Amino acid sequence: MTAEVFTARQLEALHDHPYATPVIAVTGGKGGVGKSTVAVNIAAALAARGHAVALVDADTEAPNNHILLSLPLKDHIDVQVAMPLVEPSLCTHCGDCIAACRRNALFLPPDQTPILMGECNGCKACINACPTGALLTRWMSVGATCRTESGNLTLFSGELLPGREESTIIVRALKDRLAAEADRFDIIVVDTAPGVHCTVIAALAGAGCAYAVTEPTRVGMHDLGLILDLCEMLAIPARIILNRSNLSGSQATIAPEAASKDVTVAASIPHDSILLQSYVKGLPVVGTNPDSPAARIFTDLAARIEREWLK
Numbered sequence: 001m002t003a004e005v006f007t008a009r010q011l012e013a014l015h016d017h018p019y020a021t022p023v024i025a026v027t028g029g030k031g032g033v034g035k036s037t038v039a040v041n042i043a044a045a046l047a048a049r050g051h052a053v054a055l056v057d058a059d060t061e062a063p064n065n066h067i068l069l070s071l072p073l074k075d076h077i078d079v080q081v082a083m084p085l086v087e088p089s090l091c092t093h094c095g096d097c098i099a100a101c102r103r104n105a106l107f108l109p110p111d112q113t114p115i116l117m118g119e120c121n122g123c124k125a126c127i128n129a130c131p132t133g134a135l136l137t138r139w140m141s142v143g144a145t146c147r148t149e150s151g152n153l154t155l156f157s158g159e160l161l162p163g164r165e166e167s168t169i170i171v172r173a174l175k176d177r178l179a180a181e182a183d184r185f186d187i188i189v190v191d192t193a194p195g196v197h198c199t200v201i202a203a204l205a206g207a208g209c210a211y212a213v214t215e216p217t218r219v220g221m222h223d224l225g226l227i228l229d230l231c232e233m234l235a236i237p238a239r240i241i242l243n244r245s246n247l248s249g250s251q252a253t254i255a256p257e258a259a260s261k262d263v264t265v266a267a268s269i270p271h272d273s274i275l276l277q278s279y280v281k282g283l284p285v286v287g288t289n290p291d292s293p294a295a296r297i298f299t300d301l302a303a304r305i306e307r308e309w310l311k
């Protein structure tokens with residue numbers, strides 16, 4: 001993969017946002033590698049250093065930052081999408097709505113009315129294209145955004161309703177909500193979903209740097225390559241965070257993977273019983289055990305982020 005997958009104009013739009021607050025992302029090609037633990041601890045360490053931090057949980061299908069911080073989800077705002085609803089008596093089966101849908105979300109069975117079968121982004125192109133007015137607007141809830149303040153840290157969290165597919169829409173709603181007050185934060189930390197799909201791209205948009213969390217396993221190394229390729233395509237500088245770095249596995253392969261992509265390893269976090277206990281309790285280790293080895297690694301990383309982004 002190369003950066004040429006996206007045009008210069010698309011990349012410019014991707015990096016554009018209406019505020020000056022620096023944004024860093026914590027991401028990963030694979031789930032279950034400790035990405036959210038890393039994001040929460042970086043955010044908590046920055047907040048403990050006196051900075052106003054926005055932590056954005058953009059893993060909308062399984063948001064868990066609030067659990068790892070033992071915070072309630074507050075101030076829910078419903079996210080709705082305008083979806084087409086067919087009035088059968090007005091439909092002439094012309095197919096214009098099918099042609100208008102760029103997401104191929106509509107299907108027209110022979111002699112029947114259109115059926116919504118894919119992810120609808122509420123663009124209304126089908127509704128506008130229908131010559132008979134057979135498509136009405138039906139507002140559907142697809143999830144919610146939440147906002148919880150705790151000291152220097154404000155958590156923005158997005159939740160997709162079970163069975164829905166519009167996770168990218170939730171991420172955009174989350175970012176719109178953040179943008180309304182982004183200038184009051186010193187830094188924004190975005191915890192993306194795992195993987196390299198559209199929802200991850202939407203979460204990475206605007207990030208000045210991405211920390212790709214992985215673990216020293218063969219699957220971890222494989223998926224690290226995917227997320228580093230995505231960051232390269234999006235022209236987002238990436239660094240690696242090697243979690244559970246003392247696991248026996250293919251740790252030796254990370255050096256050539258990092259070197260081949262000109263990416264540095266920002267932190268190596270050994271598997272640590274104190275870190276595990278804090279995870280079980282739902283509290284960041286930088287708060288529960290600030291002198292533990294893992295907490296010191298996060299604090300040191302936060303200090304480097306501070307020097308780089310918070311001058």
Ligand code: SF4
Pocket residue numbers: 082083084100101102103104105106116119120121122123124125126127
């Ligand atoms: S609203 Fe847009 S995305 Fe949804 S079905 Fe119609 S054309 Fe397709």
Ligand code: SF4
Pocket residue numbers: 086090091092093094095096097098108113114129130131132133134135
């Ligand atoms: S554009 Fe309108 S009339 Fe034509 S198939 Fe779609 S709903 Fe029916």
